[in-house]
Amino acid sequence: xxxxxxxxxxxxxxxxxxxxxxxxxxxxxxxxxxxxxxxxxxxxxxxxxxxxxxxxxxxxxxxxxxxxxxxxxxxxxxxxxxxxxxxxxxxxxxxxxxxxxxxxxxxxxxxxxxxxxxxxxxxxxxxxxxxxxxxxxxxxxxxxxxxxxxxxxxxxxxxxxxxxxxxxxxxxxxxxxxxxxxxxxxxxxxxxxxxxxxxxxxxxxxxxxxxxxxxxxxxxxxxxxxxxxxxxxxxxxxxxxxxxxxxxxxxxxxxxxxxxxxxxxxxxxxxxxxxxxxxxxxxxxxxxxxxxxxxxxxxxxxxxxxxxxxxxxxxxxxxxxxxxxxxxx
Amino acid sequence: xxxxxxxxxxxxxxxxxxxxxxxxxxxxxxxxxxxxxxxxxxxxxxxxxxxxxxxxxxxxxxxxx
Numbered sequence: 349x350x351x352x353x354x355x356x357x358x359x360x361x362x363x364x365x366x367x368x369x370x371x372x373x374x375x376x377x378x379x380x381x382x383x384x385x386x387x388x389x390x391x392x393x394x395x396x397x398x399x400x401x402x403x404x405x406x407x408x409x410x411x412x413x414x415x416x417x418x419x420x421x422x423x424x425x426x427x428x429x430x431x432x433x434x435x436x437x438x439x440x441x442x443x444x445x446x447x448x449x450x451x452x453x454x455x456x457x458x459x460x461x462x463x464x465x466x467x468x469x470x471x472x473x474x475x476x477x478x479x480x481x482x483x484x485x486x487x488x489x490x491x492x493x494x495x496x497x498x499x500x501x502x503x504x505x506x507x508x509x510x511x512x513x514x515x516x517x518x519x520x521x522x523x524x525x526x527x528x529x530x531x532x533x534x535x536x537x538x539x540x541x542x543x544x545x546x547x548x549x550x551x552x553x554x555x556x557x558x559x560x561x562x563x564x565x566x567x568x569x570x571x572x573x574x575x576x577x578x579x580x581x582x583x584x585x586x587x588x589x590x591x592x593x594x595x596x597x598x599x600x601x602x603x604x605x606x607x608x609x610x611x612x613x614x615x616x617x618x619x620x621x622x623x624x625x626x627x628x629x630x631x632x633x634x635x636x637x638x639x640x641x642x643x644x645x646x647x648x649x650x651x652x653x654x655x656x657x658x659x660x661x662x663x664x665x666x667x668x669x670x671x672x673x674x675x676x677x
Numbered sequence: 678x679x680x681x682x683x684x685x686x687x688x689x690x691x692x693x694x695x696x697x698x699x700x701x702x703x704x705x706x707x708x709x710x711x712x713x714x715x716x717x718x719x720x721x722x723x724x725x726x727x728x729x730x731x732x733x734x735x736x737x738x739x740x741x742x
Contacts, residue, residue, distance in 0.1 A: 349721045359719040363708075368721055405739055478740075508738070555712050555737040559719055569684050573740030582738050586709040 360556050363593035371560045378557050381548040382414050389532050391543035392500060398422040399498040399540075401489045402445075402453070404438030406565045407504030409445050410557045411546050415502065416449065422502065425492045427485050428457040430465020431572060432657040438566045445563065454496075456488055463650030466572070467660045472652035473645055477572045477660055480645065487642035491630060493540035500535075505544040508551040511600040512581040527615035530608060537622045538631035547604075550596065551582075572660060678726055680704075681733040698722040701734070710738050 349358040351370035358368035369377060386392050398415060402408040402424045415422045426442045429435050439455065446453035459465045469484070470477040493501045510529070517525045535541040546554060558565050573579070588595045622631040625640035632640035639647070680689050680700070691700065697713045697720055713720050714733040726732055 349723050358721045361721045361723075371719075406737070407739070550709075551737045551739065552709060552712065555735065556719055559712065559714060559717075559735075567683050567735055568686075569736075569738075569740060574684075576740050579738060579740045583707075583710070586707050586738075589709045590707055 359560070362553070364550070364589070364597055366593070374556065375560060378549055378553060379414060379418060382411075382545050383418065385531065385545050385548045386543075389543070391532055391545055392420060392502075394419060396420070396499040397497065398500055398502055399489070399493045399496065400424050400502045401485065401504070402426050402442050403504075404441040404445075404566045405504070406555045406558045406563075406567075407506050407509075407546060407551070409441070409504075409563050409565050410554045410561075411502060411504040412445070412451070413561060413563060414557070415545070416451065422451075423496075423498075424451060424453040425489060426453060426455045427488050428455060428459070429481060429484070430457070430459045431467065431570060434566070434568065434571055434657075437568075441564055441566050445565075454492060456492070458484060462646050464646065464652070465654065467657050468652050468655040469645055469649035470660055471655040472649040475645075478576055478578075480649075481572075483641060483645065487630060487640070489542075490540055491628075494538070498540065500541040500543055503542065503544055504546055504554075506546040506549055506551050506554050507596055507600060508582055508585070510544070510547055511585055511596040512578055514600055514603055515581045515585060516577065523611070523614055526607075527611035529603075530615070531604065538624070547600070548597070571657060572664070678728055678730045678732055681731070683734070684736055692728070694728060695726050696722070697724050697726060700726060700732070704734070706734060706736075711736055 349361055349368040350356065351358045351373050352367040353373040353376070354370060356370045359371050360374055361368045392398065398420055400408065400412040400415065400422050402412060403426070412422055412424055424442065424446055426439060428439055443453060464472070466477050466481045466484070469475070469480040473480060489501050514526070514529060517529060531544045531547045533539070533542040585596050585599075622633055623636045624630070625632045625643055626637055627639050627643040630640050630642065632638065634640065678691050680691055682689065695703070698708060701708055701711060701713070708722065712735045714735060715726070715730055720726070
């Protein structure tokens with residue numbers, strides 16, 4: 349296989365582009381896709397102070413690397429989730445990435461700073477672990493950006509992530525979620541601006557970026573997330589992509605071009621008023637004088653006896669077994 | 678050739694030469710959700726893999742939202 353640009357030996361074939369690329373021109377293609385996303389959706393300015401939400405995985409380290417490569421000023425923010433060895437390893441990858449490049453990284457630990465971890469909060473609140481995790485991270489990213497005076501939070505959501513979320517929202521016809529599924533959330537009501545520069549690049553392309561650039565990242569899947577619904581949606585979309593390359597990009601980018609404008613009125617009407625949380629002052633949609641969801645989660649989780657990852661996995665396996673038996677009966 | 682698989686990490690031995698897409702198909706692994714790496718370098722779908730190669734097949738799907 350030859351590189352589409354220089355005719356040298358290719359290192360990767362990308363069926364959705366009907367093209368193969370050598371390392372140099374693969375990186376060039378990725379940079380151009382990120383620049384196009386940033387330009388088309390007015391995500392970032394070169395003068396912005398950017399906070400990148402990093403996890404130690406391929407997408408967040410890749411987006412941090414690409415932004416620095418493109419000349420942006422970007423610091424990292426990592427939340428230690430307390431998911432056993434997985435969290436320890438992912439923190440190590442993140443810290444090494446930042447150290448080797450002289451980048452500023454702030455680390456917050458749920459256990460050390462807030463008295464809980466994700467397995468414990470899942471058990472204490474009855475939330476599924478991915479829900480407790482997502483809510484904790486969103487709150488802490490917002491807080492870090494506001495407290496640190498950052499202009500914008502960058503996340504590593506890629507084309508596959510967004511297509512899978514879109515698929516899930518469309519399966520449920522969740523119109524409000526569909527209306528809000530945009531690559532830029534503007535700053536408002538005390539929330540920071542949030543952007544997703546990787547929406548034009550697939551998961552496979554982001555993993556390839558890391559391999560070509562020599563970025564070590566945590567390859568193993570989060571043990572708690574393994575087998576969740578979101579991964580099932582990705583697998584379904586990948587099955588379509590194998591038979592019809594370009595399906596995911598056409599689905600999600602077509603949504604942004606043609607469906608999001610139709611839903612814009614719904615997104616605007618959903619911009620509810622917020623009040624400050626009585627405890628932490630973060631904006632919350634609850635009644636005046638109430639705590640935000642994060643403070644409620646901290647209150648219940650930090651007083652609960654610590655719960656191990658293994659216990660959560662055991663519970664999850666037995667729930668799936670029961671669901672499977674019901675489905676078969 | 679020795680093939681390293683992930684999630685969970687394990688090694689298998691494959692006898693004889695294979696092209697990359699042939700190896701993935703044989704193992705039932707979709708191309709869209711895997712990279713094939715030889716000596717730290719990506720290898721494209723039509724590349725022939727030798728009997729003494731050490732190959733990593735790396736899954737790329739992650740589940741965070």
